[in-house]
Amino acid sequence: MDTHYTATAKLLHWLIALMIFGMLGFGFYMTGLDLSPTKLELYSWHKWAGVTVFVLVLVRLAWRIGHKPPALPAHMPAIERLAAHAGHHLLYVLMLAIPLSGWLMSSAKGFQTVWFGVLPLPDLLAKDKALGNLLETVHFVLNYTLIAVLLGHVGAALKHHFIDRDDVLIRMLPRRKG
Amino acid sequence: MKRIALALLASFAFAATAAHAVEYGKVQPDKSRIAFDYQQMGVAMQGTFGKFVSELRFDPAAPQSASARIEVDLASVDTGSEEGDEEVARKTWFDTKGFPVARFESSAVKPLGGDKYEVAGKLTIKGTTRDVVVPATFTVQGGSGVFEGALTIRRGDFSIGEGAWKAFDVVANDVVIRFRITAAAR
């Protein structure tokens, strides 16, 4: 049995990882700016990129359902297996919930999301200031939760590589030639 | 013959006064509304002005003598976000401290047939006065007269949004002001 993830799974993993790190920095940076045309432009780009992440995550989930990942190393105790599965599930939930909360927040605030200025996303919520502010908090809290889970995720990957010295990190990396 | 003529005259006079009697002039603020549409990053946005006073005199039988005056309290703007409301009060936008009120004053009303009218007048915002022609309709709804219309202005004409906002790529130049003024008969 192949011990590596599929090339598609790897591509989606690293593409989404890169975009999410970018989005986190982008999000915190732009919200700190004073209102200006630049800020409005950055907000739009944040929304467009975030919707792109959402779509990529849907593709990734569809791929994941059809392609079982390689089994976890045999040396892992039950508690670590549980933590790994719970962590990965939580990551999927957050990767969907964060852009979704952003989209809903935008609708509730009365700022429709038009993907790259071309494709208008339906407003699933009517304009409602209080709800908009609540969803802003939800987006914010989910992002902090994501940061915490990501720290655990990266920490676990590094532990596997440097302490357990197993192939858990390697199998998500591009295959070495030869 | 003379008596018939007199009676006819009298009935004409009566008809005329009867028609004139229906002058809509008691503005009902709770049924009146001023909103505006604009484009931000190509996305349609809506805002409203919560406070305005309007005077209206409109007699459907004598539209030419109608008049309207609307004064909008610019501090009552609702752009959809608090940050936006604070921003438009600044000097670069409305300069609400210096120019707290925007005013429309009609000078002539021209009937276009049916419910349609053209209201010419002067619009003053931020110290700039411009002649505008507002297409409007007048209908009677539930015993009240309803004046409705929309006017597209260019924010640049009134120096609304200066400095960094002067370019129209993020916030478009065209702004549609939509109004609905409801007035009961006097």
Ligand code: HEM
């Ligand atoms: C992977 C997806 C996303 C990530 C990681 C992300 C991350 C962030 C972060 C870190 C912030 C700053 C939080 C704060 O300081 O309040 C933020 C703010 C924001 N995000 Fe996202 N976001 C994502 C997707 C989206 C989407 C899809 C939308 C809308 C369609 C969106 C709309 C917003 C808005 C409007 C704000 C500003 C909230 C405010 O005004 O304070 N986000 N985002």
